[in-house]
Amino acid sequence: MEYGGFRGFYKGILDFIMSNISYVMGTIMILYAIFSILLDMRTMSPGFTVAVNIVPLLFGILILLDAHHSLFFTVGMYAVAIGFSRFVRYLPMEFRGSPISSLLGLILLYMAANLIYHGIRFLRGNSRAITWVIIGSLFFVLFQTFVLIAIFSDQDSLVQSEDIGQAIITMFMLLTYIALVSSTQVRRSTNMERLNSILIGFRLTTGTGSDFSLDRGSVEVLKDFFNGALDESMMTISDEGPVYRGTVIHFKDRFQDGTLFLQRWEGPDGPVYLTMSEHEDGSVLGVDTRRIDDVSESGDLLIIRYSDSRTGVFRIRAAREDDGPIVKGTEGAA
């Protein structure tokens, strides 16, 4: 199989899983509950078995019923169900009579409660710092490893050998949970990410970024557009409104991409306006438009003088700063 084809195939599989993630997680949850019931029935009373497993079973069904396949709902329900199930399961550890078992149980109860809390945050569409979620879950996984080691080394005072199946399932569920919270959509729901998105919008729109840059091609487009020398094929032509010609170029502020809307109003000799925006598509609101008086180059800087006496400076970015095919001798020094 060709390398590019394999890459596309693999991406296709991942896309398929992510677009059907609620089905996958809902099914895993129901299977977990059924498997867990079968294991627990051998060692626990029927009432306790139901108490431990009813929430994962019900929540699994609810995840499958979600017509929107919401990732937040899936992650939230998943975390609450595992957390609740773990909490009820570890509660008896407090009353086994062994001090170490009780201490261990206390930590596990805290972790289970923490998982429930995370889940509720996800259900509200606003998660905590993902790193802490992952660290918390990894500690939980490590405890399961500890439980397995204790079972294999016959530490009966700490854990019961019947817990082996549960420990393995819990590890699997938690690792799946970690994978789930690492998805882009969930990661972008944290408070810090939301603040970051607002601040990025602010710096790109207001022009207060510290390292605005344009590549050589975009600089030429901007200059040509201002001088009225840009090829018609590179412009949008409007019949309605005041815009006579328009074009769009992209700039960067370090790793962040932004969009420059260039518009010439009222005919071929009309004024040229520049608008900086975070987005190219969709709605554009709150943007600041400036009328360009002059465009010039000074060294590796593009200097734009606006009619309100402000000045915009863009660094002209060297080709080697952008990612792309690495071919010897093609990047140059510019």
Place this chain on the structure above:
Amino acid sequence: MSRYSKAVTSILVFYLSGLGIWFLDALMAGPLSLQVIIPLVIAVIGTVSTIQSMRGGMRDMLSSEAFFFGIYLLSRGIIIMITQRDLGFFAYGMVLIIMGPLMILFASSLWAGFDYNNFRIRNICYAVMAIAGTKLFLTFLFAFNHDGIIYMLMDFLTIIVALNIVIFSMDRSVSQSSLMQSIRESTDSMSALLYNVNDAYILGSGCQEVQHLIDSDQDGQVRLKLLSNQIRNRMLIFTKTDGKLRADLHATDYVHANPLYMMDVRDVVIGERYLTVYSHEGRWFRLLIYENLQEDYTKAKIFGQVIDFDLYLRRYSYHRLLKKNIREQEDERKEQE
């Protein structure tokens, strides 16, 4: 609850807890031993000092109370380290010896004018509550005898004092946002300008109304709901006066909010996908046009019902606020009558 009744309650809790701890200590070590006298002395001096500091305000009172609580934690930690040989007690004593001086430091600097230490005091109280709670729980599990019950009650009273400080330090006159919360509030207010929103839209029917207003010879007004799943809905108003069109975008979906933009409109271009509004001086904004409401796919939909946990919670707090406002307005009206 007035600030006066809050202060009195807080001092009373502090004093009674101090007395309680003294009494419990006395049950074990006799009423006149040094380790028993210390909490009593701290409770009495602390209470007098705190009553005195009420003149300065809630912050002074809080810092005085926290200061003497810090002294209590430190002395308790030292006594435990000297008298107890049990490893668990030893660890507990060590934590108290760390927390005590920290509490003294933050309380005294709060008194001196370092406002942010109010927040730090609260954090130490949480830590004290956590460690005392754990000790209480472990004592309940493994040492549930005569002495154990006395220790549990002492831990309980320590938690009560810490909780007392936490609750009253949240009073409006002294509390403040955490650093993160403050940053959040500021950036949220920046987001009101909507520059990072790219899913704002209006319905096709609204576009027709705007077109109708533009084509009409008469003056008038069109109020549209600016919809978005990224943000809460806003209100967009087009007003035509003396043949001139103006667009106002409001910060919320009700009309009395401050307008974010006020733009004298030069042209409105309604295309298939976008509605673009241009001003005379070069400003413009663009909105998406949809025929139907766009569903928010980040929220679950079960049996046709959208499950919005965040909205339920917000709605609850919104209704509480609304009821409070209505009550206040009625009170004002009665007073005027």
